[in-house]
Amino acid sequence: MSRIAIANQHGVLWARTDGPLSAPVSLELETAVLEAATVGRYQVIVLDLSQSPTVDSSGVGALVRLQTALATKGRRLILANPTTAVADELRLRDLYAFFQISHDLHPDMDQEELLLASDL
Template sequence: MGTLTITRQATALIVQLYGELTLQTAPDFRKDIESAVNDNQTEYLVLDLSKVSFIDSSGIGMLVALKTQMTNRSISVFLLNPSEQARTTLQLVQLTSFFHILTGEDAMLTILPE
């Protein structure tokens, strides 16, 4: 099971994902994120993966599709502090260079508007 929380900081939408990103959770995650982005105020989408315990191929597909969709809308997408499991999965499918990955406590300060 998975849940998410969405917060806004200026023009950045910060989405904290919890639990599993799988066939069962990915469609709802994507729908919730797309709804939140539809306000036309978002320039940055930050997906915090620090609390993600598992990602399957559907979860990877959702992340790739979401990044592509947002990029087409001129919204920059970042993955923040992927958990060890999430980072391993991204490495296995060779997507670490496809995504902008931010790590560390101050990672978001480099991209967020003041």
Template sequence: MVLTARHAGTVAVIRLDGRLVLSPALQQLKTRIDKLIAAKTTSGLILDLSAVPDMDSAGVGELLTIHTSVTRRGLKVALAGVNRRVQEVLDITRLDGLFAICQDEKSALEHLSQA
């Protein structure tokens, strides 16, 4: 999995490219997010999953960990570009009710600006 991080204004955007499965990349994701949300200027987080074909239980666990870390800091988090297969996993695990799931980065930015 390849991680690309940037800011869109005060919102941190992380684009994931590859499977969200048990691998050393999951720990890299958590470390990268912790650094991004530690910045006082960060107001929210978007995880762009448009290039994530699927995920396993480790990926689900990592999303839960990320959600907890972000919300404990008083920030909002949104998922963008979720495909059908990943959406099914989110539905089955009931994470679809925990995360704001947006069609794309633009709609996620709009959602976070209203939150």
């Protein structure tokens, strides 16, 4: 049973996983998001991390690979609503600024609102 949900919300690809972002879920999420973004030709991809209590090195690696792969194709990845533990792990690894991270995002927001909602 997959713990990954992917949906089209106002032309934006929203992906979410419930539970820790660790192996093998992180690899499954990475593959699913890349495939869905490519097939659907989405320009903005939101990864909702509100239900991911923790992230380990495989999860961090998957996030970095996703960011890199999408950016090289001219697409935007937004990490939405990360839990404190996930945000702290990205800061600890000096990766927080590598991503566009935003809190208080929801699927009803349109693409422009999402792109302007970056945390500083």
